[in-house]
Amino acid sequence: MSRATTIALANTLMDSLGDTTQLGSYYDDVVLELGRGVLPGVVALVGAGFVAGVADTGTYTWPTTAIRVLAVAYDTRQLAEAMAGEADLFDREWRSTRGVPIAYVTADENQRVSRLVPVPAVSGVALGVDTPFTWTAWPGENVTFIYTEQRTDVHLDEELAVALEIMAREYSRDSNHHDPVAAAIAKQLSTLFFRSIYR
Amino acid sequence: MAFTGSALIDSLARRVRDTTNFAHDRPTLLDVLNRVSYVLNAATRVKLTSTSFTPAANRTLYQTDAVASGILRIVGVREAGGRDLLEIPWESLVLNDPAWLHTTGPRHEMFAYIGRDLFVLYPAVKSADIAALTVIHAKTPTALADDAVAWELPDDLEPVLLDLSEVLIYLRGRIFSPQEMIAAPLKRAADALGVEVPYAIKRLGEGF
Numbered sequence: 241m242s243r244a245t246t247i248a249l250a251n252t253l254m255d256s257l258g259d260t261t262q263l264g265s266y267y268d269d270v271v272l273e274l275g276r277g278v279l280p281g282v283v284a285l286v287g288a289g290f291v292a293g294v295a296d297t298g299t300y301t302w303p304t305t306a307i308r309v310l311a312v313a314y315d316t317r318q319l320a321e322a323m324a325g326e327a328d329l330f331d332r333e334w335r336s337t338r339g340v341p342i343a344y345v346t347a348d349e350n351q352r353v354s355r356l357v358p359v360p361a362v363s364g365v366a367l368g369v370d371t372p373f374t375w376t377a378w379p380g381e382n383v384t385f386i387y388t389e390q391r392t393d394v395h396l397d398e399e400l401a402v403a404l405e406i407m408a409r410e411y412s413r414d415s416n417h418h419d420p421v422a423a424a425i426a427k428q429l430s431t432l433f434f435r436s437i438y439r
Numbered sequence: 440m441a442f443t444g445s446a447l448i449d450s451l452a453r454r455v456r457d458t459t460n461f462a463h464d465r466p467t468l469l470d471v472l473n474r475v476s477y478v479l480n481a482a483t484r485v486k487l488t489s490t491s492f493t494p495a496a497n498r499t500l501y502q503t504d505a506v507a508s509g510i511l512r513i514v515g516v517r518e519a520g521g522r523d524l525l526e527i528p529w530e531s532l533v534l535n536d537p538a539w540l541h542t543t544g545p546r547h548e549m550f551a552y553i554g555r556d557l558f559v560l561y562p563a564v565k566s567a568d569i570a571a572l573t574v575i576h577a578k579t580p581t582a583l584a585d586d587a588v589a590w591e592l593p594d595d596l597e598p599v600l601l602d603l604s605e606v607l608i609y610l611r612g613r614i615f616s617p618q619e620m621i622a623a624p625l626k627r628a629a630d631a632l633g634v635e636v637p638y639a640i641k642r643l644g645e646g647f
Binding site for chain 2: 249252253254255283284285286287288310311313315316317318372373375376378384386388395396397399400401407419421422425426429432433435436437439
């Protein structure tokens with residue numbers, strides 16, 4: 241269930257024609273694209289993490305492996321996603337007003353940052369090594385992100401579809417094994433397998 | 440009759456006209472058959488198993504791996520008394536209760552899947568109310584070997600297994616002519632799985 245086994249599978253299905261360094265690069269690209277949600281209806285590679293809530297701090301950086309945020313919660317409450325204009329209607333001073341957050345804004349913020357609205361008035365309970373799956377006493381007033389994440393191990397049943405996708409890219413590029421027909425078939429087989437797994 | 444690993448390898452070799460395994464060795468054919476088996480059970484969810492799972496006090500969010508490794512899809516969560524939890528889309532949780540992440544109640548009522556890696560048991564229960572649940576899930580089929588051990592999936596999926604494996608072996612050899620060699624088994628497999636045949640494969644018969 242690792243990056244290496246998927247690359248090896250792709251190269252086996254290419255009868256060892258592939259450039260394994262390039263296949264690895266394509267593997268990373270495919271995982272990022274899966275996380276970005278390029279396949280309709282496929283929500284793959286999901287994780288969750290806490291970020292410490294800090295009094296008077298409105299902006300929170302996503303966990304390092306996050307690709308696309310699916311949900312944000314403050315303390316126990318899932319926040320509504322809002323546009324800056326909506327936050328403006330709520331309060332013209334929304335970037336500094338303190339309170340209990342009810343929404344988050346990602347548009348117009350720096351990359352991989354979400355801003356809570358209003359800004360938390362208190363700091364969260366110390367997180368230590370707690371994660372959303374391991375805590376024993378609820379660490380209140382912190383931020384929970386649920387997101388798709390970058391990984392080096394897709395699920396075992398997804399490996400074939402991913403291997404075919406990276407084969408399609410390898411056969412497409414200019415090389416001594418360039419083969420547009422094989423690329424098209426590999427691409428369509430990958431789509432067929434993803435559709436089968438995620439229907 | 441149950442299909443064995445060795446018999447399936449022989450059948451696949453015969454389909455691709457390589458009964459001596461000259462072009463494609465038996466381990467390669469076996470690997471392809473296993474890979475397709477995993478996809479088949481993820482798609483059809485016919486091979487199910489149950490795993491006992493004890494939730495944590497006050498917690499709603501869990502990783503699928505916490506139940507068991509190799510879960511392809513959770514298809515149900517059941518209480519000891521036999522009551523099934525209602526499955527809902529995870530996006531509905533917030534509509535029902537914005538504080539779903541930490542809501543507790545006397546018993547679990549619903550479960551929701553987030554992608555394939557996380558699931559939610561809603562509401563959480565307090566420590567005094569914790570009871571083991573049964574999670575019913577599609578499992579990764581046991582890998583076939585080149586021996587007489589039977590394949591785990593139902594016999595009626597054997598044609599689909601061979602159709603898809605055959606196409607993968609043709610792709611490995613880059614044998615695309617006549618094009619119906621690929622188009623016909625793929626069409627059969629896609630129909631059997633109830634998924635749409637991708638556009639370019641529909642066009643295979645017409646040429647690229």
